[in-house]
Amino acid sequence: MTHLLWMAVFAALTAVVFGMSAKGGERQKFIYGLKVFGEFMAIAFLLGWILYFIPLR
């Protein structure tokens, strides 16, 4: 749970900066920030599940 929490904190903070530095109005920035956050989380989950099925030992 701690790892998931820190991953979410990381994604949220990065999304804030990316969203604020994006072009467009307030609404567009907000949507872009949400998109970045969602992409970070989705890709992390996807990679996590892929790695889960790969035997490393």
Added chain:
Amino acid sequence: MVANRIEKKKEKDIETPGRAWLVGLVAWAIPGAGHLLVRRWQRAALMGGAVWLMFLCGLWLGGHLFAVTSKDQGFGVLLALLPMIGNVGAGLLYIVCWLGNIGFAENAQLLTYEYGNTFLLVAGLLNYLVMLDAFDIAAGRKQ
């Protein structure tokens, strides 16, 4: 077509005001301060706050700040230099930590060590982005 080219040439010819360089420097030194100088309060709070929070979380998680030392030789210098460039992006936060020898010890035994490293690196890299944003606003290239 020709009008477009002339327009682009005019844009290139516009000189960057000296104040923009100062804003860029301040934005690098203190995350968020560049936006305060150009009176973008919301951006300063959100962007600067995100960088500060990320850096402090990185230290709290036991992350490691990189520096090139006399111990690094040959290719090892490059391995330490690249992440150091990322860390230096945090400006005075990095310099204060360097002066106080805070965060330079390697705590690889900690479970959150790699998380901390990533937080510290990305805090510096994000501050470069924040710095460029403040610079562009001060230069009149961005609203």
